[in-house]
Amino acid sequence: MSSYEARFKVWRGDEQGGGLEDFSVEVNDGEVVLDIIHRLQSTQAPDLAVRWNCKAGKCGSCSAEINGRPRLMCMTRMSVFDRAETITVTPLRAFPVIRDLVTNVGFNYQKAREVPAFVPPAGVGPGEYRMTQEDVDRSQEFRKCIECFLCQDTCHVVRDHEENKAAFAGPRFLMRIAELDMHPLDAAAETGLDRKRTAQDEHGLGYCNITKCCTEVCPEGIKITDNALIPLKERAVDRKYDPLVWLGSKIRRRSS
Template sequence: MGYQAKFRVWRGAGRPDETITATEADGALHDYEVEVNEGEVVLDVIHRLQQTQTPDLAVRWNCKAGKCGSCSAEVNGKPRLMCMTRMSTFDEAETVTVTPIRTFPLIRDLVTDVSYNYEKAREMPAFAPPPGVEPGEYRMQQVDVERSQEFRKCIECFLCQNTCHVVRDHEENKPEFSGPRLFIRAAELDMHPLDDRADRKEFAQAEQGIGYCNITKCCSEVCPEHIHITDNAIIPMKERVVDRKYDPITWLGSKIGRRKS
């Protein structure tokens, strides 16, 4: 059975955290009352707002099935996929506030510019097999497949990037920090027995800024695919970097091996 829900939605091209000084033209939270039916999600309500009250509301979405990652937003202050956030999780008398994800530049309303993530992805050396290995000649053990399979579930919604305080609260860190989404990519390639393109551990430390991460696990908490980003990707990579850089036995072994070669 339907009911009238109270929604508060960000409108405009100014950031929500600038509302103290922003004018109405820059952006503001607007209050709406909109019909909600049984089984609907937040994205359904946003679409109904577009259809009935605010046809110029800007929102990004595609699959509406939790697989494209397009409809990322902050619902009542928590980064979520709107298509996976059921209205039944809110009290009928509760005001549901929807604002754009905070870490990236705002374009308008609920749409942000997430190109930062693609720029960082282009910086990472691509996967490449060793020279001389032809397609079909290499066989992976199932255990090697399973190790990195979890990371391939990433839908690039960038909620982990958005909630990471290293860039969320410190814009100046963006040039040196790639963020959780790219760390799981580095871990996936580092675990792949066929990857021969680059030293992923060295790259994570020197170019991706993995040392900035202090493993608060906020990225894992918001991941809609329930990837254990911190425990299974970031911590192992940080441990390998520390072993490589600071463990005296590992350091001595690398020197001896280099001298023999």
């Protein structure tokens, strides 16, 4: 097994401020960035704070920015970098730093609580739900989300404009709304909840300008923009601006 010395710049600090520190650390064949961060902890920086759990790309815990790109450290192989390259590891920029590479992602859990849950259809008991395979496949793509929040971090609406956070749910949770709105068994409309309207009026769907940056960084390969955000925008526009839909909503149905 061959090894070499790699140059790293790792952000150290807390909510009061900080900066990049230089390290030279051994790298072995087959290792990922998280391996190197662990080696730094064990040999040079025992107080380095980093969040991680599964090291298998399924928990979403080890999100960071590697050379400025939001990535999972456990899924970023050292072999993708040139051996002479200096690798920079910094915390997610869109969220407040707690310490070193650990950020406070509470914003995302707040937004999750603001999205109304699935509404079961009336008169259908557990085990009686029936869906076509096409509908199952569509929802299943969105349910692959591991909540690493890389899409939230790279979205410029959140990343570059702190003032937008109060009104904008971000791509992860707009995708959740789209999933529920597309679900053939969701009975939200029967309770008076219009998910398309709330997406536009309460969760900031209009802020999204479909740059696809969220799709580009998704480690699960979910087509967030094409399969969730654009269809949700189309549904919201049809609901709000299509003259026939508008007229139909104004005509009272005659009761039998």
